[in-house]
Amino acid sequence: MFHRKLAVIALAALAAAPALALDAEQAEKATETRQSVLEVVGWNMGPLGAMARGLVPYDAEIVARNAQRIAWMSSMIPDAFRADTRPHDVATEALPAIWENYARFEELAANTQASAERLAEVAASGDEAATKQAIGALVDDCRACHNDFRLDD
Amino acid sequence: MFHRKLAVIALAALAAAPALALDAEQAEKATETRQSVLEVVGWNMGPLGAMARGLVPYDAEIVARNAQRIAWMSSMIPDAFRADTRPHDVATEALPAIWENYARFEELAANTQASAERLAEVAASGDEAATKQAIGALVDDCRACHNDFRLDD
Numbered sequence: 001m002f003h004r005k006l007a008v009i010a011l012a013a014l015a016a017a018p019a020l021a022l023d024a025e026q027a028e029k030a031t032e033t034r035q036s037v038l039e040v041v042g043w044n045m046g047p048l049g050a051m052a053r054g055l056v057p058y059d060a061e062i063v064a065r066n067a068q069r070i071a072w073m074s075s076m077i078p079d080a081f082r083a084d085t086r087p088h089d090v091a092t093e094a095l096p097a098i099w100e101n102y103a104r105f106e107e108l109a110a111n112t113q114a115s116a117e118r119l120a121e122v123a124a125s126g127d128e129a130a131t132k133q134a135i136g137a138l139v140d141d142c143r144a145c146h147n148d149f150r151l152d153d
Numbered sequence: 154m155f156h157r158k159l160a161v162i163a164l165a166a167l168a169a170a171p172a173l174a175l176d177a178e179q180a181e182k183a184t185e186t187r188q189s190v191l192e193v194v195g196w197n198m199g200p201l202g203a204m205a206r207g208l209v210p211y212d213a214e215i216v217a218r219n220a221q222r223i224a225w226m227s228s229m230i231p232d233a234f235r236a237d238t239r240p241h242d243v244a245t246e247a248l249p250a251i252w253e254n255y256a257r258f259e260e261l262a263a264n265t266q267a268s269a270e271r272l273a274e275v276a277a278s279g280d281e282a283a284t285k286q287a288i289g290a291l292v293d294d295c296r297a298c299h300n301d302f303r304l305d306d
Contacts, residue, residue: 032192033192033193033196035189036188036189036190036192036193036196037189037193039185039186039189040186040189040190040193040226040229043186043189043233069225069229072222072225073193076193076222080196
């Protein structure tokens with residue numbers, strides 16, 4: 001069971017190389033993978049947005065921890081989206097523009113990573129007001145990418 | 154749209170505190186989150202298992218990069234599974250044993266993280282045989298946790 005799963009995933013990873021076209025199963029897997037990366041971003045972003053707006057108590061340790069995690073996840077975004085699923089009928093909010101302008105997509109992912117790393121530093125400094133501003137800057141970077149590359153956002 | 158999503162996620166995060174019971178929507182969200190964390194692990198594990206068995210060419214840089222990512226993801230596992238979804242009818246392979254013995258579950262996640270960090274170091278050293286052994290050790294840690302805490306593995 002474990003081995004079979006690994007083999008499917010390994011094939012999907014291979015197929016993610018730009019020169020190889022994906023088959024339908026690989027396209028589904030690639031879609032699931034990139035959605036999972038962003039799901040983990042959202043999980044860690046949620047409490048930060050809620051703290052910035054005063055919906056939950058501010059906690060600098062959680063901010064620093066989650067910001068670090070968001071930086072890690074952002075560093076995976078370019079790899080996670082490299083598999084071009086445009087030829088396949090997958091359920092996705094990823095716009096074709098991603099693969100039409102991958103360099104720009106990578107640039108926005110790098111901006112998000114940098115903002116998340118900056119947020120982790122600011123949160124560790126103990127300055128709550130500056131931290132909330134840095135959360136806002138990170139949210140802006142999320143939005144900038146969603147605006148151009150994600151459906152309905 | 155973005156704000157509404159953040160609010161839902163923030164509420165789910167709050168509800169993940171041990172003292173609060175989850176409602177059905179929060180249980181679904183928590184399930185999706187933990188599955189996403191493991192999906193990202195699997196995405197990065199796939200090529201390592203395939204390299205260890207000679208199915209794809211060995212690439213020390215990819216091993217080191219993916220091992221680091223697996224260490225990051227493993228560090229999130231205890232938080233990702235904290236929300237106890239036992240009272241809810243969610244589609245999950247997570248066994249009740251997780252919440253019956255959370256300390257042991259956390260211990261196995263920590264073992265996996267340590268093995269992944271060790272693998273990243275060994276891969277960076279350039280010793281291919283030792284790296285393949287370290288991949289095997291990491292796979293063993295994955296299995297140890299799946300055996301006790303995941304359905305059908």
